[in-house]
Amino acid sequence: MLEEDQLKSALRTTTDRLEQEQRRAEEAIARAEAAERREREAIAKIGALEALKLKLETELVELETSSRNLQVQLEISERESRACRRDLSLLQTEFEELDIEYRQSQKQCRRYQSELRNWESSVNGHQKAMQVAVNNAFQEGEDAGYEAGYEDGYAKGKRDGKQQGIKLGRKEGIVEGKEQGRIEERRNAMDAIDKFFAEEGYDPSRIRRWAQSVQGLQPGDHLEACSLILMATSVPPRRKGPKDLPKLPASAFVPPSSATDESFGLGPDPSALQPESVIDANVVVKDGDITHAQWKKDAGQVLGGKIKGVVLSLSGADLEKASKDLESSPDRDRILSLIVPYDAEKPDPALEGQLASTKVPTSLSTIYKGASPEVIVGLKWALERGRPVDIDIQVDLSESTLEGFEDTVSKATEGLTNIPPIVLSNVLPPPHDLDLPIIRLMNHPSYVAFQTQVAALSLLPNAYIKFLPPSWDSPTPQTPYPGSSSDTPESKIQREWKRRIKMYLGPVLEAFGHQRIMFGSSPSTSSRGPSNAGDWYEISKESLAELVADQEFLDAVFYTNAQKVYGQEKKTEA
Numbered sequence: 334m335l336e337e338d339q340l341k342s343a344l345r346t347t348t349d350r351l352e353q354e355q356r357r358a359e360e361a362i363a364r365a366e367a368a369e370r371r372e373r374e375a376i377a378k379i380g381a382l383e384a385l386k387l388k389l390e391t392e393l394v395e396l397e398t399s400s401r402n403l404q405v406q407l408e409i410s411e412r413e414s415r416a417c418r419r420d421l422s423l424l425q426t427e428f429e430e431l432d433i434e435y436r437q438s439q440k441q442c443r444r445y446q447s448e449l450r451n452w453e454s455s456v457n458g459h460q461k462a463m464q465v466a467v468n469n470a471f472q473e474g475e476d477a478g479y480e481a482g483y484e485d486g487y488a489k490g491k492r493d494g495k496q497q498g499i500k501l502g503r504k505e506g507i508v509e510g511k512e513q514g515r516i517e518e519r520r521n522a523m524d525a526i527d528k529f530f531a532e533e534g535y536d537p538s539r540i541r542r543w544a545q546s547v548q549g550l551q552p553g554d555h556l557e558a559c560s561l562i563l564m565a566t567s568v569p570p571r572r573k574g575p576k577d578l579p580k581l582p583a584s585a586f587v588p589p590s591s592a593t594d595e596s597f598g599l600g601p602d603p604s605a606l607q608p609e610s611v612i613d614a615n616v617v618v619k620d621g622d623i624t625h626a627q628w629k630k631d632a633g634q635v636l637g638g639k640i641k642g643v644v645l646s647l648s649g650a651d652l653e654k655a656s657k658d659l660e661s662s663p664d665r666d667r668i669l670s671l672i673v674p675y676d677a678e679k680p681d682p683a684l685e686g687q688l689a690s691t692k693v694p695t696s697l698s699t700i701y702k703g704a705s706p707e708v709i710v711g712l713k714w715a716l717e718r719g720r721p722v723d724i725d726i727q728v729d730l731s732e733s734t735l736e737g738f739e740d741t742v743s744k745a746t747e748g749l750t751n752i753p754p755i756v757l758s759n760v761l762p763p764p765h766d767l768d769l770p771i772i773r774l775m776n777h778p779s780y781v782a783f784q785t786q787v788a789a790l791s792l793l794p795n796a797y798i799k800f801l802p803p804s805w806d807s808p809t810p811q812t813p814y815p816g817s818s819s820d821t822p823e824s825k826i827q828r829e830w831k832r833r834i835k836m837y838l839g840p841v842l843e844a845f846g847h848q849r850i851m852f853g854s855s856p857s858t859s860s861r862g863p864s865n866a867g868d869w870y871e872i873s874k875e876s877l878a879e880l881v882a883d884q885e886f887l888d889a890v891f892y893t894n895a896q897k898v899y900g901q902e903k904k905t906e907a
């Protein structure tokens with residue numbers, strides 16, 4: 334029994350242990366199933382995350398593609414914006430050109446009206462003189478007939494016959510006299526008009542052929558005839574493609590009334606216009622002559638009497654020595670600034686210290702022969718000094734070189750808050766072949782390109798342009814002596830130069846305006862033709878006066894603009 338009880342006890346113990354192990358096994362199975370569920374959930378999450386990652390990568394690629402497309406569109410829009418601004422500038426230039434041509438046409442019509450009024454006054458005076466002469470002849474004949482008839486005893490019959498004969502003779506004499514007078518007056522008028530056109534530089538034979546072609550016009554066609562005159566004598570358009578001349582109002586061809594006759598006159602005579610004062614913005618120091626004695630001699634009394642200041646360009650002269658010489662010079666107060674040359678590709682490090690130590694106002698100048706990273710750095714260095722910078726453009730301006738120059742200036746001025754004046758030279762007038770006839774020059778590709786180039790250069794920040802003797806490989810024509818004939822070779826050469834200069838000066842005035850052009854008497858260093866300061870002053874002054882005939886324009890170009898550009902530092906020093 335005891336053994337049976339022990340066995341039962343052992344069996345119960347084993348059963349309890351077995352149940353316990355079974356419960357532990359079930360718990361292990363439950364934990365394993367839970368782990369499997371968590372594993373499946375983790376795998377599902379990983380799959381979802383991978384899908385999300387793939388989606389995000391796809392969206393990222395799409396965003397990058399969209400960003401590149403937007404960037405390309407932005408660049409295209411910027412190019413179109415620049416093109417629109419350039420087109421707008423060209424349109425503004427063309428509008429101003431049309432306005433100038435309109436004013437010139439009005440002035441030309443007023444000249445024609447004045448000549449016509451003078452001719453009509455001459456004809457009327459001649460007719461009145463003829464009438465007085467005929468009346469006197471009639472009275473003398475009447476007296477003679479009366480006396481002769483009375484003496485012969487045929488007073489009544491003689492008188493009647495005499496009167497009838499005189500009347501018939503008078504009628505025939507008046508008709509023949511008027512016809513002869515009209516023929517002579519027409520010949521004199523045509524000679525006067527031919528002389529006027531010849532002095533203005535037009536071909537009289539061409540005008541005469543035109544006059545013959547329009548004979549027989551009706552009174553209502555006078556306005557059209559005047560328009561044809563303007564088209565026959567005006568300068569051809571400078572730009573490519575046809576361009577209509579401005580239509581003048583009918584009032585331009587109506588003679589003034591007696592109430593306005595005194596105020597209806599032509600504009601001021603260009604030869605009578607003179608700048609009140611002159612600043613020569615480009616006087617090159619030769620052979621170290623800081624007193625510029627040769628320039629004073631060349632300037633003469635006309636230019637020398639109006640000079641209020643000069644800007645000396647130190648071509649190879651030592652800055653320190655020149656500064657010391659000027660401090661004790663009697664011309665010190667007249668020196669507006671010293672232009673110090675430097676190499677844009679490799680500026681001299683010692684130059685900055687010399688500029689800081691000198692007591693004379695200074696500015697910088699360099700020669701531009703092409704674009705390069707070194708030139709950009711050198712030009713930026715000069716502009717950072719805060720002084721005016723002269724740039725002598727000694728490269729043929731084509732579309733590519735112009736873009737290179739614009740890019741150079743743009744990068745050099747990038748980041749500068751106060752950009753000093755950038756003064757361009759060797760552009761007005763540009764290098765040119767004098768053998769090219771002026772008729773061909775009007776439509777020559779180089780002249781058409783010049784107008785576009787000037788319009789582009791005028792958009793550079795704070796840009797000015799110097800009006801210097803041109804690099805035409807020919808000496809500046811001498812000024813004819815007062816009272817000399819206009820047919821002398823010197824006068825003809827001077828007139829030819831003025832016509833060419835005015836062709837280049839017109840587009841520059843339209844692009845830069847009279848507020849950004851400065852007169853200078855020394856040519857670019859690339860010029861091989863000598864120039865006299867006094868002769869160039871006369872040619873440049875007369876060219877500008879004949880083109881605009883405005884006192885404000887002359888004072889700005891010959892004085893005010895140079896004072897504004899080069900006189901600021903002198904004011905600060907004072």
